[in-house]
Amino acid sequence: MSLFEETKIPAIHQNDPKVNQATWLTWSKEFLSLNKALRQQQLINGKVTSVKIRAYKAGNYSVNLKNFDKDLLNQLKLYAAELCRFNPNQELIFFTGLINRKISGNLLQFIFATLKEIIVAKHKDKFAALYIPLVSGKKISELPLHSDLFVTDILLNIFEKVKIDGSGHSTFLPLNFFLVQILPQLESMPLSISEKITEILTVVTKKDRYDELVNLLYNEKHPWNEELLTLMETHQQRILFTKGEGYLINDRNWLHGRAATNGGILKKRLHRLAYCSRD
Numbered sequence: 001m002s003l004f005e006e007t008k009i010p011a012i013h014q015n016d017p018k019v020n021q022a023t024w025l026t027w028s029k030e031f032l033s034l035n036k037a038l039r040q041q042q043l044i045n046g047k048v049t050s051v052k053i054r055a056y057k058a059g060n061y062s063v064n065l066k067n068f069d070k071d072l073l074n075q076l077k078l079y080a081a082e083l084c085r086f087n088p089n090q091e092l093i094f095f096t097g098l099i100n101r102k103i104s105g106n107l108l109q110f111i112f113a114t115l116k117e118i119i120v121a122k123h124k125d126k127f128a129a130l131y132i133p134l135v136s137g138k139k140i141s142e143l144p145l146h147s148d149l150f151v152t153d154i155l156l157n158i159f160e161k162v163k164i165d166g167s168g169h170s171t172f173l174p175l176n177f178f179l180v181q182i183l184p185q186l187e188s189m190p191l192s193i194s195e196k197i198t199e200i201l202t203v204v205t206k207k208d209r210y211d212e213l214v215n216l217l218y219n220e221k222h223p224w225n226e227e228l229l230t231l232m233e234t235h236q237q238r239i240l241f242t243k244g245e246g247y248l249i250n251d252r253n254w255l256h257g258r259a260a261t262n263g264g265i266l267k268k269r270l271h272r273l274a275y276c277s278r279d
């Protein structure tokens with residue numbers, strides 16, 4: 001029982017030189033065959049709502065599992081368990097066709113919110129999985145390479161409303177490469193700072209250290225800012241995802257980011273499901 005199955009690299013990405021080693025997945029045929037039952041359940045449940053989580057000062061998409069059809073819920077529990085066992089470790093996993101004729105963007109949102117709810121209920125831990133809405137904005141925006149550092153380690157990001165203007169590439173860099181090949185090369189960064197950054201990125205803690213990390217890496221006032229940005233840009237892998245495409249990474253093994261978008265960010269640009277890998 002598997003949510004996804006392997007598929008070919010989409011034609012538009014065949015010439016992307018730096019990312020052609022990724023594994024491409026799409027919905028499995030068996031999961032797609034549930035689409036009618038899922039749509040019916042979505043009609044019963046209504047709109048997916050976002051509930052605030054204080055620890056992350058963010059929302060979290062949620063659904064009510066109480067009114068679920070038992071058979072469908074039991075099947076989804078098996079898919080959710082399989083997803084939790086799916087730890088890509090050092091591998092880069094890409095997706096295509098997750099939004100298609102059978103699964104709309106709204107249904108994908110319902111599926112992700114349901115899987116999140118099932119994982120949370122199974123582990124009796126509200127941080128075992130998160131589905132955090134994107135913060136939209138009108139400005140040109142860029143996110144340099146970073147780790148989210150949520151309590152969860154696996155990050156599944158699927159794009160929906162992407163502007164087709166050739167901007168806003170997703171960027172990736174293996175964490176190990178960053179720690180071994182980039183950080184020690186930075187002549188303008190004191191050893192104490194590179195040790196601190198290494199600690200933030202490698203020591204697992206429940207504390208939210210994202211802001212601390214991003215400030216140490218990218219605050220323009222730091223003398224290492226330019227040198228670091230140049231090296232990151234030289235070595236990062238880039239890919240421009242379209243609707244229904246996206247990626248799954250272990251947030252502790254990969255840095256990820258977004259190149260500047262020409263315009264703003266739409267709220268439904270991205271569906272991001274984060275979960276803890278475990279058996």
Ligand SMILES: [Fe+2]
Pocket residue numbers: 146147148256
């Ligand atoms: Fe992120």
